[in-house]
Amino acid sequence: MDSLIKIDNLHFNRNGRAIFTGVNIEIPRGKIVAIMGPSGTGKTTLLRLIGGQLRPLSGQVSVDGNIIHRLSQAELYRVRRQMGMLFQTGGLFTHLSVFENVAFPLREHTQLTESMIRTIVLMKLQMVGLRGARHLMPSELSGGMARRVALARAIALDPDLIMYDEPFTGQDPISMGVLVRLIRDLNKTLGLTTIIVSHDVPDTLSIADYVYVISGGNVIGAGTPDELQKNDSGELAQFLHGNSDGPVAFHYPAPDLATDFIELSEGNSNL
Amino acid sequence: MINRIADIGRGGLNLIEAYGKAGILLYRILFRWPRITKNFYYVVQQIFAEGVLSLSIIVVSGLFIGMVLALQGHHTLVKFGASMELGPLVALSVLRELGPVVTAILFAGRAGSALAAEIGLMKATDQLSSMEMMAVDPIARIVSPRLWGGFISLPLLTLIFNVTAIYGAWMIGVQWLGFDSGAFWSNMQSSVDFHVDVVNGIWKSVVFGFVVTLIAVYQGYFAEPTSAGIARATTRTVVYGSLAVLALDFVLTAMMIGGW
Incomplete structure (x- = not known):
């Protein structure tokens, strides 16, 4: 497989908390790869590691043969000219x-x-449907429109790789359909390698060639959308089907509920 | 006890870290300026944003400070029969001290806080990150023109403040209190030395411009990307900027008077 991006044994910590503990991912050239997983698992962090905005604790991220965190600033910027990134906030x-x-x-x-x-x-x-909005200022755009403008900006230089961070959030059904088609068309016609980080399971699986699901600092599932749909391992199935019961906890780790309330009623709690 | 020592140690380390980060930022601003022609345009834009848009507050403040100085000066000088020295009193006070110091403090409040908030908000809304991902260095594109803009603007604003304050004093002294206009100007001219008074005042404003703007861009660039973090950055810009101006003014005055 001709991979544009290779992530080997990636470890990354933030504020003393382990985000990745030995992640291995390969992004094939010219394909649409989705990175999915529950909130807070470091999907956006992974994009920032690929873009060289963060440095791994250990392991390496290489893009087109360049080990990103070992590049000088000039070399990194040369590599970034071939990348486009759509930020969650639009930026x-x-x-x-x-x-x-x-x-x-x-x-x-x-x-x-x-x-x-x-x-x-x-x-x-025109590709993102906002040619008529060219005179508007960003403050006059809705969240969805702002992200479409950011997409137009991300593809302005016709990059080889484009990374989308939650592209479907805040889109109405019409824009969503257009956006899904646009991502697919850009991939097919320009041969772009595409990485999508998204929570939107149906739409993402409909266009992705390959999917990685991350949870707890590791890849818990990888494969084509069909392969993942057939996989019934607990954590993966819970995420893909949106089940509230399963190995992935909904609640952030906390003391026992009864203990917490008793402390509160006795005035022992700090909060 | 141990906790207090640890707090002091942590504070010291944070201070050293802050100076280190400011030094690296300054290095990157000064030694990575690849495209002079393009950045010249951005610097001119910033001279407008930081300098021209600060003109109103500088002119109004200068006028009132000059007027008050003339009134207070007259009130005191007349007791000693030296009211004709009003012109020199105002000119020397403004050119040596009030002009550079007050302009720098007003600049920290008006332009410095705006710079810190603007850069901090750009950071919080991923504008700086997206610029980095487009292979555009935010320090060269955003921070550097703002630093140079402030560095150039403040001495010019100080000159305008000086002229306005002296004009305000002339209005009070000559137009209101009835001093002879010729005596007002000739006494001033004979007392003011261009190099010692005017140029030294401008040197001060050059130093203040550099320090205040560096504090502002540093606070903005390293601000915590939250609303509270940006609020802290703007407050620190004004507080640290004003304190730095006052402390540096003492050092520079001591150097100039001591002939260092």
């Missing part, structure tokens, strides 16, 4: 209009003329 520049946001990477990294920049920006905005 749009609030002082720039929609048009200028999408034009930003083009102005920073190319010597294109104004007319060419205009053409490319309008093409990208």
Whole structure:
């Protein structure tokens, strides 16, 4: 398998808490790979490790043969020019209009003329259905629209790899359908390698070629959507089917409920 | 007891860490400025945002401070029969001390807090992260132009403050209290030394501009990305900036008077 990204024995801690304890993941070139898992399992952290915004405690993340955390800043930025990332919050520049946001990477990294920049920006905005919104400021957009603008910006330089962090959150059904189709079309027509981090099981499984499910610092399941659907291991099945009962605890670790209430009534508790 | 010692130690380590981070930030600003032509445009934008937009507060403050200084000066000088020294009193006070110090403190409150909040909010809303992911260095693109903008703006604002304050004093002394305009200006001219008074005051403002803006961009860039964290960053910018100005003013004055 020709892999664009290889993650080997990745360990990562945050504030003394282990987020990853020996994760191994391979992202094949030109495929759509979904990273799924319960909240707080470090899916966004994984994207930031791939993008080189965080350094692993041990193990390594390599993108196209480059071990990300060993690159100099100049080398890292050269690799990042081939990456696009759609942040959960959109990350749009609030002082720039929609048009200028999408034009930003083009102005920073190319010597294109104004007319060419205009053409490319309008093409990208047309793809996400927001060509008519080019004069608006980010504060005038809904959350879903802001993410679509961020998507247009992420693909402005036609990257080889695009990472989507919760792209479906806040989208209405129409936008959701268009977005799902757009992600698939971008992958097929431009040959982009795509990583999707999402909680949206049905939509993500409908477009993913391969899926990794992360929980408790490790990969608990990996395979094609069909293979995962057939897998009935407790943790994986609980996540994919949204069951409240199962090995994955809904409650954050806490003392026994009765003990907590007795302490409260006796005035012993700090909170 | 042990906890107190540990707290002191932790505080010391945090302080050293903060100075280290500020030093690295400054190094990255000063030594990584790859595209002069493009960044020049961003610096001009920041001179507008930090300098031009601070003009109103500087002009109004300068005018009132000059007017109050003239009234207070007249009230005191007249007791000693030295009311004709009003011009020199105002000019020397403003050029040497009040101009650079008050302008820097006002700048910390108006532009410094805005810088810290802007950069902190950009961090909290992933704007700096998305810039990094687009292979654009946020220090070169966001932080550096803001530091240079403040560094250039503050001396210019100080000059404007000085002129306005002296004009305010002239309005009170000559227009209201009836001093002779020629005596007001000629006494001032004979007492003020361009290098010792005017240039030294500008040197102070150059140092203040650099320090206040560095504190502001540092606080914004390393702010905790929450609303409370941004509030703390803006407060610290004003408090640390003002205290740094007052402390540095003492050091610089001692150096200038001592002829260091």
